[in-house]
Amino acid sequence: MSETTTAPDQRTVSGVAIRLEGVTKRYPGQQKPAVDSVDLEIAAGETVMFVGPSGCGKTTLLKMLNRLIEPSGGKIFLGDEDVTGQDPDRLRRRIGYVIQAGGLFPHMTVGTNIGLVPGMLGWDKERIAERTDELLDLVGLDPEVYRARYPKELSGGQQQRVGVARALAADPPVLLMDEPFGAVDPITRQRLQDELLRIQEELGKTIVFVTHDFDEAVKLGDKIVVFDVGARVVQYDTPEAILAEPAEEYVADFVGAGATLKQLTLTRVADTELHTPVTAQAGEDSAAVVARATAAGEQYVVVTDGRGRPISWPSVAELTRTTTVPATRDDRLPVVGLRSTLNDALDTMLAASQGGVVVTGRRDSVAGVLVVEQVMAAIQATRGETRG
Structure with a gap:
C-alpha cells in the first residue's frame, strides 16, 4: 500500500494520500450527527493537524480513518484503495496509531511492545529484533539500554517515544496521532515535537494529528484543519495562511490573541545562519581541544559522545582544569533540532538560563549553535513587518 518516492525538493515520501468522501457518523438517540458529511483530501507525506473545540468531532473523524469507530456513511480512501469495507483488523495493522502515554502494554518490555504488530504480520524474530533496534535508534533511545525495560521504568517522554516507535514498526504509510503529547510537561512536549519533526523529515509518512493546542498545530502541521x-471544516490551509487570513471570525477567535507573535513559530531554526562550534569527543586530550578552541577564538566547546550527539557544552576555562574531556552528560544542556521553531529555541534558552542552544540535525548529531541575539533580531524583524 505504501511506496517510497522522492519529492521534487528531495524529501522522501513514504506515505499515501487520504481522501474522505461524505464521511458521516451518527449515534443512536442524537438528533445531529457527530461528524456530518466530511469531504477532505490529504496529500501523501503531509502532516495535517485537526484542531477545534472539545466535542467538535475531530477525534471521532480520526478514529474513523482506522475504523476504531465505524462510519455511518461515506467512503475513506488510502491512496486509490477504498478501505471503508475492508476488514478493520487488517486495516489497523497497516496504520500506525499513537495516543497519550504511548498506550504501551505494561507487562511487556519495550522491545516486545515495538515488535507486536510485526509479530502479528508473521515477521521472523531476527527481522523483528533488527527493526526494534532500528526504531529505538530513530526515536533517540539507545537499544542496548531500553529494549529490555518495562514501561514503568521509563519517563513520560520516553514512553511516548516508544509509542511512536511501535506505531512505525511495520512501516505503515499513515500515522494517526490523538493528542499524543498532551500529558507531558512543556519542555518534554517541545522535545517530542522536535523529535516528530525530525522523524517526519526522514520518513515522509502521512500524519493526521489531533490537538487542542493551536501553537502545536502551527509548529507541526504542513496544513491545519479548523x-x-x-x-464542519471551517478552514483548511497552511499555518501561514490561517494566521494571516482567518476564513471566519470563528477561526480568528480560535487562533486567539498574539497571532503576530505566533508568526515567530513559523520560522525554523534551520532557516537561520547557525554558528559552527568547536566540537570534541568525550575522552579526547583536553589540552589539544583547548588549543583548537583558542585558535578558533571560541570560549566554549560542544562535547559529543561516540555517535556525534551533544552531551555537554563546557567553557574552555573548565577544560583547562581537566586532563581529558569529561564524558559526563549535562541533563540541562539546551538542545533544539533544526526543525524546532525560534520560539522553541528562546524557551529552551530561558529554561536553561543560557544565551544559546546547541542545534542537532539528523540522528541528533551537532548541526551548529544558535544564540539569543539571533532570536531577538528575528522578533524585531517580525514586529517591524507587522508595523509596516
Whole structure:
C-alpha cells in the first residue's frame, strides 16, 4: 500500500494520500450527527493537524480513518484503495496509531511492545529484533539500554517515544496521532515535537494529528484543519495562511490573541545562519581541544559522545582544569533540532538560563549553535513587518 518516492525538493515520501468522501457518523438517540458529511483530501507525506473545540468531532473523524469507530456513511480512501469495507483488523495493522502515554502494554518490555504488530504480520524474530533496534535508534533511545525495560521504568517522554516507535514498526504509510503529547510537561512536549519533526523529515509518512493546542498545530502541521461542531471544516490551509487570513471570525477567535507573535513559530531554526562550534569527543586530550578552541577564538566547546550527539557544552576555562574531556552528560544542556521553531529555541534558552542552544540535525548529531541575539533580531524583524 505504501511506496517510497522522492519529492521534487528531495524529501522522501513514504506515505499515501487520504481522501474522505461524505464521511458521516451518527449515534443512536442524537438528533445531529457527530461528524456530518466530511469531504477532505490529504496529500501523501503531509502532516495535517485537526484542531477545534472539545466535542467538535475531530477525534471521532480520526478514529474513523482506522475504523476504531465505524462510519455511518461515506467512503475513506488510502491512496486509490477504498478501505471503508475492508476488514478493520487488517486495516489497523497497516496504520500506525499513537495516543497519550504511548498506550504501551505494561507487562511487556519495550522491545516486545515495538515488535507486536510485526509479530502479528508473521515477521521472523531476527527481522523483528533488527527493526526494534532500528526504531529505538530513530526515536533517540539507545537499544542496548531500553529494549529490555518495562514501561514503568521509563519517563513520560520516553514512553511516548516508544509509542511512536511501535506505531512505525511495520512501516505503515499513515500515522494517526490523538493528542499524543498532551500529558507531558512543556519542555518534554517541545522535545517530542522536535523529535516528530525530525522523524517526519526522514520518513515522509502521512500524519493526521489531533490537538487542542493551536501553537502545536502551527509548529507541526504542513496544513491545519479548523473544525466546528459536527466536524464542519471551517478552514483548511497552511499555518501561514490561517494566521494571516482567518476564513471566519470563528477561526480568528480560535487562533486567539498574539497571532503576530505566533508568526515567530513559523520560522525554523534551520532557516537561520547557525554558528559552527568547536566540537570534541568525550575522552579526547583536553589540552589539544583547548588549543583548537583558542585558535578558533571560541570560549566554549560542544562535547559529543561516540555517535556525534551533544552531551555537554563546557567553557574552555573548565577544560583547562581537566586532563581529558569529561564524558559526563549535562541533563540541562539546551538542545533544539533544526526543525524546532525560534520560539522553541528562546524557551529552551530561558529554561536553561543560557544565551544559546546547541542545534542537532539528523540522528541528533551537532548541526551548529544558535544564540539569543539571533532570536531577538528575528522578533524585531517580525514586529517591524507587522508595523509596516
